[in-house]
Amino acid sequence: MTPPVEAVVIGRNEGARLIACLAALEGQVARVIYVDSGSTDGSREAALREGAELVQLDTAQPFTAARARNAGLARCTAEFVQFVDGDCILAPGWIDAALAQMRSDPALAVVCGRRRELRPEASVYNRLCDIEWNTPVGPARACGGDALMRRAPLAAEGGFDATLIAGEEPDLCLRLRAAGWGIYRLDAEMTQHDADMHRLGQWWRRARRAGYAFAEGAARHGSPPARHWVTERRRALIWGLVLPVAIFMGTLIWPPLALVALVYPAQVMRLGLRSGDWPWAFFNVLGKFAEAGGALRYYMARLRRRRGALIEYK
Structure with missing residues (x-):
């Protein structure tokens, strides 16, 4: 049947x-x-x-x-x-x-x-x-x-x-x-x-779409008990926006602070050793920059009271 x-x-x-x-x-x-x-x-x-x-x-x-x-x-x-x-x-x-x-x-x-x-x-x-x-x-x-x-x-x-x-x-x-x-x-x-x-740009747009979703999901359902995508949004913004801006601004004041950027290869190494998958570890860290860009795109659309446009990778 x-x-x-x-x-x-x-x-x-x-x-x-x-x-x-x-x-x-x-x-x-x-x-x-x-x-x-x-x-x-x-x-x-x-x-x-x-x-x-x-x-x-x-x-x-x-x-x-x-x-x-x-x-x-x-x-x-x-x-x-x-x-x-x-x-x-x-x-x-x-x-x-x-x-x-x-x-x-x-x-x-x-x-x-x-x-x-x-x-x-x-x-x-x-x-x-x-x-x-x-x-x-x-x-x-x-x-x-x-x-x-x-x-x-x-x-x-x-x-x-x-x-x-x-x-x-x-x-x-x-x-x-x-x-x-x-x-x-x-x-x-x-x-x-x-x-x-098959291209980095495709993957980047897909990761940016994920960051947009993290930001919007956390904005809608981020309060307890759901705490929807709060952790994912925080990681994207810290690794993809807050740290890079802080390192850049700090370097302008005191150039040796540029060494703080070594936290990124250190994070890749930590994830790679834990998972045994080095390509995944590398792209996991790199993707935070794209996700942060997607989150910013959501916040800009919300500020302008506009509906977000599709982010397509194909």
Whole structure:
């Protein structure tokens, strides 16, 4: 029997990745709804050929992943919804495993699994994504863009916050947990993701988007008991902004203070020795500068009372 699950796929100019995404859903879900955010590469026509229902977002309003997921959710009628980003391929057997977990615990609203990078060996940036996807198994605080969700509690919480340009999944999960629902990370293969990052600039923009999300998340939910992304925001601002400015200003007063900058290679060494992964350690420290830039971008938009624009890395 076809499982009581409908899939919501979101995308923009994903090309062949979208076709692979839709093909992998065949036979795993009862219905596929594809929400397109202004594609110009034939993605909409390809989705229709693959048998998906098409929802086209109004281009007069700013695009966000949250807005696209909500548009797909509005079309759903099944008990469960599988959200999938258009650059991901759903693993065979995932739906059955996720449904079994959902049915074993009626208090669960979200079940996610292992998202893997499709070609981690292709670039250090892809491998960094694969490390990021490897979250702890068991009760979780949040999920990513791919997850099986129970539709009723999702709808009761108003879905995703369409104004968020990043971090909309943790925001939703925080609200679901506050309402008494659970989030679970299953020890099972869920999706393969195609980041397709081969340039430093792409990785930098992605890290800057994370910093923006940290700042906005902490501004919204940073007070106790949630303390949402307060630590991540603090680390980004200290390592990526406060320390560099302090070192620069101190050096102007007394040049030997420039030696304080050695704290950065020392931090790389500390993280590298602890993890055994030196590239990850290096980019973890370097990324704080990009994250701080993203946080500043959020604060500037808030000061000007403007809505933040998407930060895309593809």
